[in-house]
Amino acid sequence: MTVPLFPDVVVNGEIIPSAAIAAEAQNHTAPKDKPGIAWRKAAQALAIRALLLQEARARGLVPDPQELAPGRWEIGEEALIRALLDTAIQPEPVTEEAIRAAWETDPGRYRSAPLWDVSHILCACDPGDAASSAAAEARARAILGRLDGGAESFARAARDSDCGSAAQGGHLGQIGPGDTVPEFEAALRGLPEGGMTAEPVLSRHGWHIIRLNAVAPGQVLPFETVHPRIARALEKAAWARASRDFVAGLGRRATITGASLAPI
Structure with a gap:
């Protein structure tokens, strides 16, 4: 059987x-x-x-x-x-003692959202169109190859960006979590201050080259603020x-x- x-x-x-x-x-x-x-x-x-x-x-x-x-x-x-x-x-039941003990273990875990000062260069395309996406990626890689990682060269190259921020040298200003599409934010979180993505990043808008100009870490929140969380x-x-x-x-x-x- x-x-x-x-x-x-x-x-x-x-x-x-x-x-x-x-x-x-x-x-x-x-x-x-x-x-x-x-x-x-x-x-x-x-x-x-x-x-x-x-x-x-x-x-x-x-x-x-x-x-x-x-x-x-x-x-x-x-x-x-x-x-x-x-x-x-x-x-x-959860006691007040347990809540305070959880906070005191590592108060630094409870912070306000960070702020990122960001610039980017966008090579726009429809990601669902293979030919359009490939052409935009090739263009992004060509731009990336001309950059030296500095803010000035980035701003000059950003004049060719397909984003409205091109007029500001690609500068998006200060943004926080949730202000951009997930793919963009994920790449941004992996950058050091002054760092730039080593490869173009694809999002629903096209291919991005991203530079993190500066970051303002979130502030540690007081116990009373995070108590409900x-x-x-x-x-x-x-x-x-x-x-x-x-x-x-x-x-x-x-x-x-x-x-x-x-x-x-």
Whole structure:
């Protein structure tokens, strides 16, 4: 008899077919050469879901779907799981002492947003048009090859930029997190003060050469300012611990084949 490579999962006699696990596996990451990891993660997720639904029904809970966004509502099983977790999970309260201890561990973690003084040169293109993108990249690389890293040569080269900042030598002024597209900001965060990107950076607008002229680090925030943020983080962590313990308890009392609740 041939044993299936990925068997069905059975939770307290309830069968979760391999087709359902295969569909769920698309939502889980794994190395390209190890697809079995995504399968095991999916099997675990569906086994936990089955355990929660079984427990909710055993307690006689009734789903009360909530509106998640305008026109989008929870499905019945989602509402049932939420009702169970709201009922069963009672995380330990977060104390003022714990909040202050978390802050005192490293007050420097809690800063206001930095400000970056930035210049750039844009070679505009439609990234979805291969020919246009290749031509713009070649142009950006040619410009990059003429730069010596200094502010003056950058400003001169920026006169050929396709951005309105060309008239200011490519100077964008001071910007902060979220003021630019993600690709631009990611490259910016990797630059030292006075540094320039070694390669052109592609964004939805085209190819950029970026120079970080100066940076003003965020200031350390006082305890009173960050108190709500730390409290929310500790409450979230306490809820996560309590939910893991609850699921582990259900697992210890369950009969499960084809999946494991151990960390993957």
